[in-house]
Amino acid sequence: MQREATAARLLKISAANSYDPGVDIDWDAPLDGGRMYAPEHRLSLHGTPLWDGLTPEQRIELSKHEVASIASVGIWFELLLMRMLLRHITDQDPRSGHVQYALTEIGDECRHSIMFGRMIEAFGAPAYRPHAVDRALGRYLGATAGGVQIFAAALIAEEILDALQREAMADDSLQPLVRMVSRIHVVEEARHIRFAREELARQVARAGKPMLWYSQVMVGRAAYTVTRSLIHPDAYRSVGLDPQAARAAAWRNPGFRETLRWAGERVTTYLDELGLVRGPARALWRASALIPD
Numbered sequence: 499m500q501r502e503a504t505a506a507r508l509l510k511i512s513a514a515n516s517y518d519p520g521v522d523i524d525w526d527a528p529l530d531g532g533r534m535y536a537p538e539h540r541l542s543l544h545g546t547p548l549w550d551g552l553t554p555e556q557r558i559e560l561s562k563h564e565v566a567s568i569a570s571v572g573i574w575f576e577l578l579l580m581r582m583l584l585r586h587i588t589d590q591d592p593r594s595g596h597v598q599y600a601l602t603e604i605g606d607e608c609r610h611s612i613m614f615g616r617m618i619e620a621f622g623a624p625a626y627r628p629h630a631v632d633r634a635l636g637r638y639l640g641a642t643a644g645g646v647q648i649f650a651a652a653l654i655a656e657e658i659l660d661a662l663q664r665e666a667m668a669d670d671s672l673q674p675l676v677r678m679v680s681r682i683h684v685v686e687e688a689r690h691i692r693f694a695r696e697e698l699a700r701q702v703a704r705a706g707k708p709m710l711w712y713s714q715v716m717v718g719r720a721a722y723t724v725t726r727s728l729i730h731p732d733a734y735r736s737v738g739l740d741p742q743a744a745r746a747a748a749w750r751n752p753g754f755r756e757t758l759r760w761a762g763e764r765v766t767t768y769l770d771e772l773g774l775v776r777g778p779a780r781a782l783w784r785a786s787a788l789i790p791d
């Protein structure tokens with residue numbers, strides 16, 4: 499069976515190549531005050547008049563808070579994914595590779611959330627929380643999501659973070675801590691993405707029409723939550739900008755919208771091929787900046 503063959507392969511890769519951020523990261527190394535935390539051109543205000551008004555030090559500070567915000571939301575996504583995966587496997591056979599790999603992935607996510615938490619702590623930045631409406635949606639999905647919604651929502655969050663982190667890990671001008679955290683996450687997420695892509699295709703093939711319609715709406719709303727939650731408005735406060743005005747400027751910024759479209763291109767194309775980016779929910783995809791207006 500394809501499903502078990504994939505699980506066996508992913509279990510083998512996980513055993514050979516997993517990190518323990520508690521020992522693999524030097525948490526005592528000081529941060530470098532002169533280095534950016536993310537590539538400048540990926541920051542939400544880059545290219546706007548607000549950006550032009552910031553000093554080099556403020557730009558570094560803002561990059562720190564944008565990365566802290568993305569990591570905070572990353573933890574929230576991971577906690578939700580762990581809940582959904584636990585529900586997904588609860589009634590399945592624990593002797594199967596599929597269940598054992600899902601448990602392995604939950605273990606990976608557990609370590610990732612600790613790693614992101616420690617990174618935010620090392621930054622001396624706040625943990626930025628998603629909006630109350632998104633948190634309510636998360637609780638709803640955590641309690642109800644079926645296969646199509648679980649693996650589509652997981653893929654959206656994982657692939658968008660993956661694109662940003664692949665670039666960060668390769669950029670030797672950035673903070674070494676951010677590069678190492680990105681590298682660990684990219685290595686371990688590659689197998690999560692493989693798992694979710696294959697399982698999603700199976701779940702879609704099995705789903706009836708009403709489930710697909712419902713999933714189009716839920717998955718579109720999940721895409722909207724992912725991109726709209728990435729940069730918390732309070733991150734702008736760190737450099738003295740008005741949170742709501744700066745957020746509005748970021749969402750009008752063609753550079754930021756292009757970054758989101760670029761980061762989401764692979765997953766949006768895949769979900770579209772599976773028929774999940776259709777119907778009235780396309781408006782949510784447009785509002786998320788993952789497909790053009």
Ligand SMILES: [Fe+2]
Nearest residue numbers: 576606607610
């Ligand atoms: Fe993760």
Ligand SMILES: [Fe+2]
Nearest residue numbers: 607656687690
């Ligand atoms: Fe993951």
